[in-house]
Amino acid sequence: MGEICARVTRKNKNGESDLPLTIASQYGLIDQRDFFSKVVAAKDMSNYYLLNKGEFAYNKSYSNGFDYGSIKRLNAYEKGCLSTLYICFGITSDAVESDYLECYFDTLKWYDDVAMICAEGARNHGLLNVNTTGFFDEVSVVIPTSKEEQRKISRCLNNLDNLITLHQRKHF
Numbered sequence: 367m368g369e370i371c372a373r374v375t376r377k378n379k380n381g382e383s384d385l386p387l388t389i390a391s392q393y394g395l396i397d398q399r400d401f402f403s404k405v406v407a408a409k410d411m412s413n414y415y416l417l418n419k420g421e422f423a424y425n426k427s428y429s430n431g432f433d434y435g436s437i438k439r440l441n442a443y444e445k446g447c448l449s450t451l452y453i454c455f456g457i458t459s460d461a462v463e464s465d466y467l468e469c470y471f472d473t474l475k476w477y478d479d480v481a482m483i484c485a486e487g488a489r490n491h492g493l494l495n496v497n498t499t500g501f502f503d504e505v506s507v508v509i510p511t512s513k514e515e516q517r518k519i520s521r522c523l524n525n526l527d528n529l530i531t532l533h534q535r536k537h538f
Contacts, residue, residue: 367455368502370462370509371422374454378416378447386411387446389425394438395446407447414447415454420464422471424453424501426494434480435494437471439464453498462509466516469523470507479505 386398386407395417398405407414417423417440424437440446448454457464470476483500510516 367505367507370457370459370467370507371455371502372458373498373502374415374417374421374456376416378411378414381412382416383445383447384411385443385446386414387417387423387440387443387448389423389436389438389452391425391429391432391436394442395423395440395448396442397446407449411447414449415452417446417448417454418456419444421454421456422467423448424455424496426451426453426496428494434474434477434484435496437476439468439471453496453501455502461511461513463513463516463520465520465524466509467507469520470509472523476505476507 386405387395388398388401388406390396390401393401398407415423419440422437422439425435427435429436457467480494480496480501483497483504484494510519
């Protein structure tokens with residue numbers, strides 16, 4: 367990870383955003399008010415991370431079907447605020463397509479590496495004890511060398527997801 371991404375630790379010091387975000391494993395980075403029907407963030411979000419559209423966040427909290435948390439890209443908003451419990455990062459390599467990386471993190475392929483860096487007794491109040499340095503040093507990402515191949519893979523997977531969604535709606 368550290369070869370293609372860098373940690374984002376920018377804070378919302380100047381109140382650039384008043385949008386409290388959370389990660390819902392099935393829906394991505396979303397407004398807390400929509401997900402929880404209330405704000406669970408602190409009133410003062412100046413010490414929260416300020417995430418820009420296209421950047422990623424790792425939620426170390428496990429949920430049903432997501433034993434090692436989830437990584438989602440900010441797609442729906444230009445910027446938003448996240449608790450410092452999240453590991454936020456952005457792509458730094460020109461060799462990586464953001465859409466491909468988003469699709470990669472929707473798989474559970476990266477779980478094996480996270481499982482290896484979780485400290486003993488990994489679960490603590492619903493949070494996994496994942497070392498941030500280890501996250502960037504030890505989590506590997508399989509990336510085709512051709513950006514065109516990355517684009518084709520992400521287009522194919524996104525089209526398949528859309529098709530599945532359409533069929534699911536048809537049956538409900």
